[in-house]
Amino acid sequence: MDILGWSxxxxxxxxxxxxxxxxxxxxxxxxxxxxxxYGLCITFEPFGWVFWTLQTLIVVALFVADYAVSxxxxxxxxxxxxxxxxxxxxxxxxxxxxxxxxxxIGPFVxxxxxxxxxxxxxxxxxxxGFGSLVGLLSSVVVKVxxxxxxxxxxxxxxxx
Numbered sequence: 001m002d003i004l005g006w007s008x009x010x011x012x013x014x015x016x017x018x019x020x021x022x023x024x025x026x027x028x029x030x031x032x033x034x035x036x037x038y039g040l041c042i043t044f045e046p047f048g049w050v051f052w053t054l055q056t057l058i059v060v061a062l063f064v065a066d067y068a069v070s071x072x073x074x075x076x077x078x079x080x081x082x083x084x085x086x087x088x089x090x091x092x093x094x095x096x097x098x099x100x101x102x103x104x105i106g107p108f109v110x111x112x113x114x115x116x117x118x119x120x121x122x123x124x125x126x127x128x129g130f131g132s133l134v135g136l137l138s139s140v141v142v143k144v145x146x147x148x149x150x151x152x153x154x155x156x157x158x159x160x
Contacts (some may be wrong), residue, residue: 005041008036009034013151021103027143028062031150038154048159058150065142073135074111081130086114087132088143107132 012034018134019027026033032055039047071084079087087107092105113134115125 001041005038008037008040008041012037015145018153020140020147021097023103024095028059028147028150031147032056032059035154051153051157054153055150058146058153062143062146065146066139069139069142072137073131073133073138075130075131077127077131077134078124079111079115079122079131083111083115083128083132084119086112087112087135089114090132091136104133104136107136112115 012030015025016031016034017029019025019030028074035055069086070087073089076082088114089104090106090108090110092101092106094110096102096106098105102156108129112125112129114129119125120146
């Protein structure tokens with residue numbers, strides 16, 4: 001049962017970290033699920049209320065940061081609500097429409113199309129599209145840091 005538990009934990013950690021760059025994967029929730037997999041297959045003993053509270057707060061922060069940081073990039077470069085919505089749609093659909101480059105092109109095109117509904121000036125619209133990329137990359141960095149903290153806390157709780 002230990003081998004199954006550790007296998008699930010490692011697979012879920014990999015899926016979680018892959019979710020930082022591929023938005024269709026559950027990311028933080030996969031890492032959170034790894035803790036339950038460990039508990040169900042091995043033991044919940046090392047995890048008390050402090051562990052679960054910290055991990056839950058990080059997951060909540062990840063969800064808030066994911067949207068807020070991406071929206072910040074678009075807003076910082078003068079984007080409207082329409083460009084934020086377009087960027088989000090592009091982020092979700094991009095990898096499916098253009099598998100190799102959709103993760104980068106999708107948010108850019110989505111932000112540009114969204115902003116075109118509000119402003120028809122190409123210089124401004126392109127700037128907003130660039131802002132969506134800044135937001136995306138910033139969001140990925142924040143997610144990698146917070147999800148890495150989740151994994152490190154898990155390891156610390158097992159060792160200590």
